[in-house]
Amino acid sequence: MTMEIKNPCINSIARISLGEKLAYGIGDFGSNMVYANVAAFLTFFYTDIVGISGAVIGSIILFSRLFDGFSDVAMGYIVDNTNHRFGKARPWILRSAIPLAFTLVLLFSLPGFGKIGTAVYLFIMYNLLTTVFYTMYSIPHGTQVALITQDQYERSLLNISRMVSGTIGALLVNILTVNLVNQFGGGVAAWRKVFVIYGIIAAAAIILSFYFTKERVASKKAVKEKITLKAGFNALLSNKYWRLVLLLGILTYGIMALSGINIYYVTYILGNQRAMGTLMIFYFASSIAGMIVMMPIIKKLGKRNTVFVGFVIYLIGTIIILINPNAESNVYAGLFVKGLGFAPLVGSLPSFIVDTIEYGEWKTGIRNEGLVYSSESFGQKFGNGLSSAMLGWLLALSGYVGGSGIQTESSTSVIIALFTYIPLILYAFAVIVLMFYKLDKEYNKILYELHK
Structure with a gap:
């Protein structure tokens, strides 16, 4: 207990x-x-x-x-x-x-x-x-x-x-x-x-x-002297929860970057490029709804467990799309459900980041809010860039021809995978990362010791 x-x-x-x-x-x-x-x-x-x-x-x-x-x-x-x-x-x-x-x-x-x-x-x-x-x-x-x-x-x-x-x-x-x-x-x-x-x-x-x-x-230990960059980075590297959240940010922003496949999906899978606007409305509407709904759930379950619930919802949304990936109704409904499921992860990520600051201060005596957040931001941009590059690489390997009215079966399969399976796999890895995240249980004790 x-x-x-x-x-x-x-x-x-x-x-x-x-x-x-x-x-x-x-x-x-x-x-x-x-x-x-x-x-x-x-x-x-x-x-x-x-x-x-x-x-x-x-x-x-x-x-x-x-x-x-x-x-x-x-x-x-x-x-x-x-x-x-x-x-x-x-x-x-x-x-x-x-x-x-x-x-x-x-x-x-x-x-x-x-x-x-x-x-x-x-x-x-x-x-x-x-x-x-x-x-x-x-x-x-x-x-x-x-x-x-x-x-x-x-x-x-x-x-x-x-x-x-x-x-x-x-x-x-x-x-x-x-x-x-x-x-x-x-x-x-x-x-x-x-x-x-x-x-x-x-x-x-x-x-x-x-x-x-x-x-x-x-910080209770704050002093006028400056924190050197070397000391700040050493403090980061010794913070195990910062390392976990860095990986979590790479995965989360990797999922977000894969939204670049949306225009290809509506063009070559749904065959209706005008559906892009409707697709974006469903995505943004579900994101907003999910972030509002998750507030009381976080209070009861905590951030980590709320993300676990979100993954199950995201999985259900993916299944809805895969039942008939060529039907607009399935795609809209599935995307809305996926947005609800993704909201706990993307909405909680900044809170996961800032909570590692107190752990780092408790462990090393150095409170470095700016360096924690900026290094996480750099990791998120790395995840964004890596997924964007992966999108282009996979399309090229599949034989995709830009501007062509008809794509090969391998190209359409890759487009469907980038829209459904690959984001789900990245979310599953994020869940695995969070299984090692125990800071929610330790946080009050750490804060108490910091303020003794």
């Missing part, structure tokens, strides 16, 4: 107001005015509107990932060594808001430099936006949960608020952007006007998130 530790430190900071939870979440609503738009429309804008080769754009994005990985770790180190009247994370969230909005507008503007000059302009603006200013927002904002409260359930609610708000932002972006561009008359000028609107919304939401949240948590 697990001994329950009544921790007065938890009770004193456990209750976070609904307003603060919503304020924390609205930051990701704003950031998805940036991130979701770049993910969905950057390539299209520069190929179809500006006229740059898709190969050039792909190379720029792939090469920029190298800078992005280094900037994540650097930003985490900066957060860990920030001492400001607003806290460790909040100052950087505020500082990121205006530059993030401004570079978003510049990225979706035509400079008129010619093709080589425009490619250079894209490289500079893309890295300013994603590698510098988006990292300046995302790493501190993710880290902030560990600084708002040490209560596990409240952290889960904060992260669910964040994920729901971000999903709503992404849904609106996917539905509204093309329609707004057409309303403004199309062309470069119309795109720029639309992104001015998105930039204003993004900056306002991020600033609101800054003003209506508060950092409450500080």
Whole structure:
């Protein structure tokens, strides 16, 4: 039987107001005015509107990932060594808001430099936006949960608020952007006007998130001297739960990256490319519903066990699709059920990450919120990139021919596998990883000892 530790430190900071939870979440609503738009429309804008080769754009994005990985770790180190009247994370969230909005507008503007000059302009603006200013927002904002409260359930609610708000932002972006561009008359000028609107919304939401949240948590062993990068990494490597959650993040974002197969599935399996919009609505709607439904379940079962329940639901959704993978009704119903099942994993991942911070502090005496979160972010991007590459490799090996109206049987089999079996296998590996995760049972005892 697990001994329950009544921790007065938890009770004193456990209750976070609904307003603060919503304020924390609205930051990701704003950031998805940036991130979701770049993910969905950057390539299209520069190929179809500006006229740059898709190969050039792909190379720029792939090469920029190298800078992005280094900037994540650097930003985490900066957060860990920030001492400001607003806290460790909040100052950087505020500082990121205006530059993030401004570079978003510049990225979706035509400079008129010619093709080589425009490619250079894209490289500079893309890295300013994603590698510098988006990292300046995302790493501190993710880290902030560990600084708002040490209560596990409240952290889960904060992260669910964040994920729901971000999903709503992404849904609106996917539905509204093309329609707004057409309303403004199309062309470069119309795109720029639309992104001015998105930039204003993004900056306002991020600033609101800054003003209506508060950092409450500080290490009992905190001192003025800085944590060296070497000491921070040594502390990470000795944290067994950080290693598990790093692998969990790679698997979770690997599943998310496989959504790139959706457009192929509706085109070559369902034979109806227009079904893509409906598919995305079912996906986002189920994600939001799943994150809301999981709140009371987490309180009763804990994060880990809720993910186990989610896997069973995800398995049922996959089976529904496989009963008749060519029928739209089966695909929509199965995808909705899969979304409900995936929500506990993707919604709880940030909470799994921040809970490892207290374990690391207890084990090593070093509290390094920023480095923990930034290194996990780097791992998630690795998982995203690995799955994206796997998608392309498997399609190529299957004999897929882009633009062809008819694909070989091996190609369609690979597309179905990437849509159903492979995400399920990755989720199963995530469940296996979580079987070794016992921190939920140990957490109160660790926190009690930290505050003795």
